[in-house]
Amino acid sequence: MIRINENYTKLKASYLFSDIARRVNTFAAAHPGQPVIRLGIGDVTEPLPPVCVEALHAASDEMGQRATFKGYGPEQGYAFLREAIAQHDFAARGCAIDPDEIFVSDGAKCDCGNIQEIFAHDLRLAIPDPVYPVYVDTNVMAGRTGPNVDGRYEGITYLDCTPANGYIPAIPTAASDLIYLCFPNNPTGAVATKAQLAAWVDYARRHRAIILFDAAYESFIRDPRIPHSIYEIDGAREVAIEFRSFSKTAGFTGTRCAFTVIPKSLKAWDAAGHEHSLHAMWNRRHTTKFNGVAYPIQRAAAAIYTDAGRQQTRALTSFYLENAALIRKAMLQLGFTCSGGDNAPYIWVNVGRDSWEFFDLLLNRAQVVCTPGAGFGKCGEGHVRISAFNSRDNVVAALERIAQALK
């Protein structure tokens, strides 16, 4: 008899987006003349930058010619893309990352979900709350946690992100082995300073731990004091893996391209105390289970590192940041405190009441959809996430309606 991986039965079903859809559909059916504006989405709305579209066309033509056709490429990604990444994302910021420490993939979601399989089963996990659910759920599936009790899994050290700590979690007093961090943060929009990241790197070095650093929103940073990469911190090459994605940077959510950085200096140990290279292990995993990103997609990704590409992606992220600034200003004017929106496309609003109650209020009185914070973890209660991924017209109209409704 075939049996299942029973760890899957521990997963707390995520009703967040289906609950939102149900409430929005019910409202829409009852009020057909009142169009709803969705500021709840974590997906981009603007089309691909022209440089990417041109590169896609040119690479598709190459695929149609015998002389330039490509079959399987290197699993880790083509050298032209890895070299462009190493130069523009790392060397330009003073980080020593070699092109062959970069693994190109079809998504940061897959990579930050899959990375846990190269680590031991009985590690001590430290994961922020509120959080992007992938970090938690993939460890539950792998059997690293106990059951979910009152909204939290046994066996995880939760790093509380609250108004009191400015949504930057404190360093735990106890030891951990695998630490998940995400800056700029989804959902809180918080960013970490060099000193705050340096404290995490120091903690990881003391405990011989690994930090998994999700920098999917790095391209939204505008404050020059905020680090874009964890490798801007001394010593991070010994303790950190970084995830990046073209999804939010260049509108690739439907195009699919991302990368993970695993320095060759990263070590981890077996039960007998022998040292192993995480780069070698991930290379083994990646080449066994992945066959590379499509050539035209890698060409489109490389195009963002040209002068025109950098201008176009900067304009794209700036457009969303202008939306974010409008949302942030409107929320502050209504008397709420919020984080994010200045170096991130999300505004995390402290609504001071039940997050679903506030969701219903905005939906019913303003016909605007936000994301209730409770869906991202216990510490998300009392907050909602408002996304800047939308047209300017929709953002402006939504903010007018919210101001009317909450007057």
Ligand SMILES: *Cc1c(COP(=O)(O)O)cnc(C)c1O
């Ligand atoms: C959107 C997002 C990603 C990117 O995922 P892709 O699979 O590359 O599209 C990664 N991490 C977080 C926190 C995100 O919100």
